[in-house]
Amino acid sequence: MTRVIFMGTPDYAASILEALIAADDIDVVSVYTQPDKPVGRKAILTPPVVKVIAEKANIPVIQPSKLRDEAVVNTLLSISCDMIIVAAYGQILPKEILEYVPCVNLHASILPHYRGASPIQQSLLNNDLESGVSAMWMDEGLDTGAVIKIKTLPIGEDEMVESLYKRLTESAVELTLDIIRNWDRKSAVSQNNEQATNCKKILKSDGLIDFRDAREIYNRYRAFTPWPGIFIESGLKIKEMKLEEVMSHGEAGQIIHMDKEGIVVQCSRGSLRITRVQAPSKQETSVVDYLNGKRSGCGYPLV
Numbered sequence: 086m087t088r089v090i091f092m093g094t095p096d097y098a099a100s101i102l103e104a105l106i107a108a109d110d111i112d113v114v115s116v117y118t119q120p121d122k123p124v125g126r127k128a129i130l131t132p133p134v135v136k137v138i139a140e141k142a143n144i145p146v147i148q149p150s151k152l153r154d155e156a157v158v159n160t161l162l163s164i165s166c167d168m169i170i171v172a173a174y175g176q177i178l179p180k181e182i183l184e185y186v187p188c189v190n191l192h193a194s195i196l197p198h199y200r201g202a203s204p205i206q207q208s209l210l211n212n213d214l215e216s217g218v219s220a221m222w223m224d225e226g227l228d229t230g231a232v233i234k235i236k237t238l239p240i241g242e243d244e245m246v247e248s249l250y251k252r253l254t255e256s257a258v259e260l261t262l263d264i265i266r267n268w269d270r271k272s273a274v275s276q277n278n279e280q281a282t283n284c285k286k287i288l289k290s291d292g293l294i295d296f297r298d299a300r301e302i303y304n305r306y307r308a309f310t311p312w313p314g315i316f317i318e319s320g321l322k323i324k325e326m327k328l329e330e331v332m333s334h335g336e337a338g339q340i341i342h343m344d345k346e347g348i349v350v351q352c353s354r355g356s357l358r359i360t361r362v363q364a365p366s367k368q369e370t371s372v373v374d375y376l377n378g379k380r381s382g383c384g385y386p387l388v
Contacts, residue, residue, distance in 0.1 A: 086110060087265055088166040090186075091135075092117040092174040097254050099134045101172050101191065104258045106142050111265060113144050115164050119175050120148045152176045161185070168268070170261060171223065180225055188223040189264055191257045193250075195219060195235055197281035200228035205250055207284040208240065209308035212300065215239050216249060218257045220264045222273050229281075231273035236260050243327075245307050289313040294323075296337040296387075299355025303328040319388050324369050325361035338386045340376075347372050350387050359387070 091102050091113050098118075105111050116139035124131040139146045149157040158181050169188040171178070178188060194204035196219040208216045217237035221230040236256040240249060292313040294302050306315050306326055316322045317338075335341070335351040342349035347360035363369040376382055 086112050087168060088112050088114050089265065090115045090117065090161070090164060090166045090169045091139075091172075092169065092176075092178075093135050093172040094119045094133045094175050095173050096134060097193065097250065097257065098172040098174070099138055100254045101170070101258050101261050102135055102138055104262060105170070105265075106138070106144070108262060111262075113139075113142070114166055115145045115147060115161075117147050117149070117152070117161075117174065120150055149176075152182070153179045158182060168265065170265070172257065172261070177225075177227070178223060183223055183225065187268070187270065189233070189261075189268070190221050190223045190228070190230065191261055192219045192221065192228050193217075193253045193257065195237060196221060196228060196232055197276040197278065199282055199284045201284040202286040203284045205253060206246055206287060206308040209244070209246055209249065210304050212304050213240055216253060218253055218260050220260050221276075222270060229276060229278070231275045233264055233268070233270075233273045234260060243307070245310060247311070287313065292316055293318070296350060296352045296357075297354070299328060299352040299357050300331050302352065302357060317387065320365040321388070322363040322369075323359055323361075324363050325359070327358045327360075329356040329358045331355040338388075340381070340383050340385055340387055343373070343376070343383050345373065348376070348387070 087110060089105060089111055091105060093102060105113050116135060118133045118135040121130045121132045123129065136146050158179060161182055162185055166186055168186055171188060171190040195217040199207045215237050217235050219235045220233045222233060224230045238252055238256060292309050292315045294305060294315050294317060309315055314322050329349050333356055334354055337353045339351045340348050341351045347358055350357050350359055359372050361369060362372045362375050364375065
């Protein structure tokens with residue numbers, strides 16, 4: 086029986102935790118996750134999904150605001166375990182914990198590419214053909230540890246972030262169980278730092294588009310739907326779109342075609358077919374109904 090401390094916070098981590106709990110040969114002795122946070126307009130204090138799963142399984146849950154605090158570190162070091170599994174936890178592990186037992190992180194990219202906070206979105210923004218999950222021995226750097234094993238998968242041409250997230254989560258679950266049952270530190274390979282790339286935390290402002298390049302905008306739509314979404318300067322959100330073509334040149338933002346299904350908007354390069362939008366403080370609607378209400382159409386800019 087392998088005794089494991091698990092650290093994680095979002096749905097990606099929750100799926101891994103559920104698999105660990107269900108495994109007959111793994112004992113999850115403690116779970117670390119981020120503190121409860123206020124959610125929604127009423128700011129209702131809400132626990133991470135990982136906490137909910139752990140408590141349902143009667144596993145002790147610890148939610149330190151700072152993992153590096155001496156008391157927090159000492160508490161963890163008092164827990165007997167064979168391995169620490171980390172998946173999108175959101176905090177850096179201090180040296181004392183890294184030296185306690187082997188610490189393995191499941192990172193949703195093909196390392197050393199896309200170290201950091203938003204690897205899944207970044208793979209879509211860059212129009213990559215494949216993605217993957219890397220299992221690595223953690224060190225004091227951010228996603229810089231030696232890689233034990235990588236599971237790769239192809240990215241669909243029109244695949245959205247929610248679909249890719251789900252498939253990578255499934256790969257992460259399989260890889261986690263494999264590493265725990267067959268781990269061998271000697272098989273890990275150091276990352277080539279010269280090939281490393283990084284990705285930042287996504288901000289709401291990243292969803293603002295300007296109709297310059299159709300392919301780039303479509304990739305943002307794939308990466309940023311549902312959050313933060315994509316929107317134009319007026320605040321109009323583009324809720325549903327497809328890439329029309331990538332070769333034409335014209336006036337950015339102009340509506341060049343309109344039918345009962347939607348509109349085609351010209352970009353400086355390429356064009357986009359848009360079918361559904363949402364104006365500020367309004368319900369989502371078809372773009373045709375939206376434009377009819379504004380008495381706008383072909384030859385006018387989308388605003």
